[in-house]
Amino acid sequence: MADGIIKPFVDENYWQYGVTKWIEWDMTSSARAIISGPSGSGKTVLATGITSKISRHLSGCEIFLLDYKNVDFAYLEGAKHYFKYDDCLEGFTQFYDIFEERLKQNTTYNWLVLYIDEYPSWLLSFPAKEQKEIMSKMARLLNLSRAKQIHIIVSAQKPLAEFFSVGSRESFSFKVLLQAPSKETINMLMPSYKDEIETCPTGVGYYTVNDANLTKIRVPFPQNVKAMHDDLWSAVNR
Numbered sequence: 001m002a003d004g005i006i007k008p009f010v011d012e013n014y015w016q017y018g019v020t021k022w023i024e025w026d027m028t029s030s031a032r033a034i035i036s037g038p039s040g041s042g043k044t045v046l047a048t049g050i051t052s053k054i055s056r057h058l059s060g061c062e063i064f065l066l067d068y069k070n071v072d073f074a075y076l077e078g079a080k081h082y083f084k085y086d087d088c089l090e091g092f093t094q095f096y097d098i099f100e101e102r103l104k105q106n107t108t109y110n111w112l113v114l115y116i117d118e119y120p121s122w123l124l125s126f127p128a129k130e131q132k133e134i135m136s137k138m139a140r141l142l143n144l145s146r147a148k149q150i151h152i153i154v155s156a157q158k159p160l161a162e163f164f165s166v167g168s169r170e171s172f173s174f175k176v177l178l179q180a181p182s183k184e185t186i187n188m189l190m191p192s193y194k195d196e197i198e199t200c201p202t203g204v205g206y207y208t209v210n211d212a213n214l215t216k217i218r219v220p221f222p223q224n225v226k227a228m229h230d231d232l233w234s235a236v237n238r
Ligand SMILES: Nc1ncnc2c1ncn2[C@@H]1O[C@H](COP(=O)(O)OP(=O)(O)OP(=O)(O)O)[C@@H](O)[C@H]1O
Pocket: 037, 038, 039, 040, 041, 042, 043, 044, 045, 046, 072, 157, 202, 203, 204, 218, 219, 220, 221
């Protein structure tokens, strides 16, 4: 497989006919991805798949992983850029500072990936003033990191516009809705497809690129969880 291409999930319509058609993401240009769906819909499993595949196929990449809840990524304990609970702010600040440094220069860098699990629950752990500061940094990252070899991936049960200041939610090029998103969530992320989106099982849902080509997708459950965790560990510890 060419360097920089990852295959996060398969086309569900082909899958139903017994055909495995993987969907490809080209990670050689900056990506912003948002994964949404109710609790238990498979967001973290998908995000783990995506980040571990990035780790394997984007050579030299460094992943910062912010896990405010510290339930699903405990195996990353001790890795250099794994941050949990209140340390997430430290991780975010470190990442943001590297980004600001990159903005000042014009050169090529190694790939840098920020994954924030349940971004809203982390954000809501702060008083209003700090929330605003994080959101404005997030908006700057989403808007200006495009030419700086930076990927940003977040998961959110409810990706309310108020969590993404000055319309920065619109910067997400890859959007995934899993399982049974509420009407409200569909309207937030894929309003033009609200009549086509149906309730799906866990790990199944929809995907758009730049708000086009609605595709029904399935996240095959990872076969080798240990290898996936090892891949992720190495990029988070780089
Ligand atoms: N693609 C999948 N195929 C089969 N089972 C899955 C898949 N994804 C998730 N699951 C099952 O569903 C459970 C919940 O998944 P996951 O933790 O990823 O959900 P979540 O959306 O992150 O939930 P929360 O919002 O509570 O963090 C997993 O423990 C797993 O057993």
